[in-house]
Amino acid sequence: MANVTVIGAQWGDEGKGKIVDWLASRADAVVRFQGGHNAGHTLVVGNQVYKLSLLPSGIVTGTLSIIGNGVVLDPWHLKSEIEKLEGQGVVINTENFAVADNCPLILPLHRDLDGLREAAAGSGKIGTTGRGIGPAYEDKVGRRAIRVCDLAHLDALDAQLDRLCAHHDALRAGFGQPAVDRAALIAELKEIAPFVLQYAQPVWKRLKKVRKAGARILFEGAQGVLLDVDHGTYPFVTSSNTVSGTAASGSGLGPSSAGFVLGIVKAYTTRVGSGPFPTELDDETGQCLGERGHEFGTVTGRKRRCGWFDAVLVRQSCAISGVTGIALTKLDVLDGFETVKICTGYRLGGKILDYFPSHAADQANVEPIYEEMEGWSGTTAGARSWADLPAQAIKYIQRVQELIETPVALVSTSPEREDTILVRDPFVD
Ligand code: GDP
Ligand code: IMO
Ligand code: MG
Numbered sequence: 001m002a003n004v005t006v007i008g009a010q011w012g013d014e015g016k017g018k019i020v021d022w023l024a025s026r027a028d029a030v031v032r033f034q035g036g037h038n039a040g041h042t043l044v045v046g047n048q049v050y051k052l053s054l055l056p057s058g059i060v061t062g063t064l065s066i067i068g069n070g071v072v073l074d075p076w077h078l079k080s081e082i083e084k085l086e087g088q089g090v091v092i093n094t095e096n097f098a099v100a101d102n103c104p105l106i107l108p109l110h111r112d113l114d115g116l117r118e119a120a121a122g123s124g125k126i127g128t129t130g131r132g133i134g135p136a137y138e139d140k141v142g143r144r145a146i147r148v149c150d151l152a153h154l155d156a157l158d159a160q161l162d163r164l165c166a167h168h169d170a171l172r173a174g175f176g177q178p179a180v181d182r183a184a185l186i187a188e189l190k191e192i193a194p195f196v197l198q199y200a201q202p203v204w205k206r207l208k209k210v211r212k213a214g215a216r217i218l219f220e221g222a223q224g225v226l227l228d229v230d231h232g233t234y235p236f237v238t239s240s241n242t243v244s245g246t247a248a249s250g251s252g253l254g255p256s257s258a259g260f261v262l263g264i265v266k267a268y269t270t271r272v273g274s275g276p277f278p279t280e281l282d283d284e285t286g287q288c289l290g291e292r293g294h295e296f297g298t299v300t301g302r303k304r305r306c307g308w309f310d311a312v313l314v315r316q317s318c319a320i321s322g323v324t325g326i327a328l329t330k331l332d333v334l335d336g337f338e339t340v341k342i343c344t345g346y347r348l349g350g351k352i353l354d355y356f357p358s359h360a361a362d363q364a365n366v367e368p369i370y371e372e373m374e375g376w377s378g379t380t381a382g383a384r385s386w387a388d389l390p391a392q393a394i395k396y397i398q399r400v401q402e403l404i405e406t407p408v409a410l411v412s413t414s415p416e417r418e419d420t421i422l423v424r425d426p427f428v429d
Helices: 016-024 057-061 075-087 108-124 133-141 148-156 158-174 182-197 203-212 284-292 311-320 360-365 391-404
Strands: 004-008 029-032 041-045 048-052 064-067 097-100 217-220 260-266 269-271 305-307 325-329 339-348 351-353 367-374 408-412 420-422
Touching (some): 004 016, 016 041, 016 057, 016 217, 016 260, 016 325, 016 420, 029 057, 029 203, 041 057, 048 075, 057 064, 057 217, 097 203, 108 158, 148 182, 158 182, 260 311, 260 408, 284 305, 311 339, 311 391, 325 391, 339 391, 367 391
Parallel strands (some): 004 217, 004 260, 029 217, 064 097, 260 325
Antiparallel strands (some): 041 048, 269 305, 339 351
């Protein structure tokens, strides 16, 4: 039975949430496998708008939704996000929602450290979401994290807290901050523990059962390949692997479970936070893309940087992540442009490159080589079939898939769930 792994193929905010929500009604389980509440996924269903950061987007359709071990979990945020969605009528209970008991926790001390480092970095800051993601992942690989399963054993936490606080107290002292208030931390953990523990379980076991029953699993990536800690624009990246391969390690299923890898690709490019961006437009056109696309971050409200479609980057992302097919989103934002540009290569020091180099200075210095295409005067907004698209928009899609060497499986033409064109069904491929 086909599973689908959804990943972002640019710098995040490609419209993953919308596509996962659209696919979720045909899936039996939706699994988040990396990242945390740095993600911001907006779903529009009729006149309801749902904003999710930590919960899998499948929760809105009531599909079994699972937070895998690869996620870093802020338990207080989990509670507030669940309460917010319940306030919008979404049903969340122990039948349709589970959290891996081996997820590392994001604690207030992680958020503190994230903020202190960013403030100290000045103009060299990463531009993180400030949610403690990086410090929490550091503690995970540093083998000093407090995990969900520890919430059931808070009276035996002393040795773990010694390790954790020895590390953080030294860092905090360097920033002129007081040591961690251990008593307050334990008290806060005791208060939140029962809420989290009701959902906690070894999710690999639940997923094994789902898989054995022949059910369809939809893996929901957060961020995008260009923010991947190995393959992205390092150091201006997030602290997890965002590529499709993480679906397996971040949920407790083997690599053969990934199925169809659906790369979500915006019809132009955006980025929020610092770091290189070859096709960035600091002009009216960039402004126009931002306004038409409502390019403001869901999590931080920051204005997203905008630019033309970069086929070199997306071709690289698709190769690195083994993308089977893409969902091209926000095509409607390009409606009405007289001409549209696509970056097909870079110039760097007199050489032509057909890939994005690894070194930060090279990434910052590449100059895009553009191909210009005629725009379309008709509208794609709200189109639900290929036949509804203007001929020139079809040409743009075809040129994109040719340049990225990956076929288009879906096209999205508005924020609304149903404004989606199915070209090739990822579940039956
Ligand atoms: P994600 O992080 O990848 O889930 O993407 P975000 O939700 O952060 O950002 C995508 C934004 O674009 C959201 O506000 C969506 O509602 C919106 N969106 C998604 N698909 C489309 C589309 O095809 N057209 C338009 N105009 N908006 C879209
Ligand atoms: P979704 O899932 C866009 C960016 C931040 C910053 C960098 C590191 O909505 O696509 P972090 O807080 O993770 O340490 O920040 O990564 N970033 C995102 N940008 N979409 C996201 O998620 C992002 N999550 C993190 O802006 O540049
Ligand atoms: Mg987002």
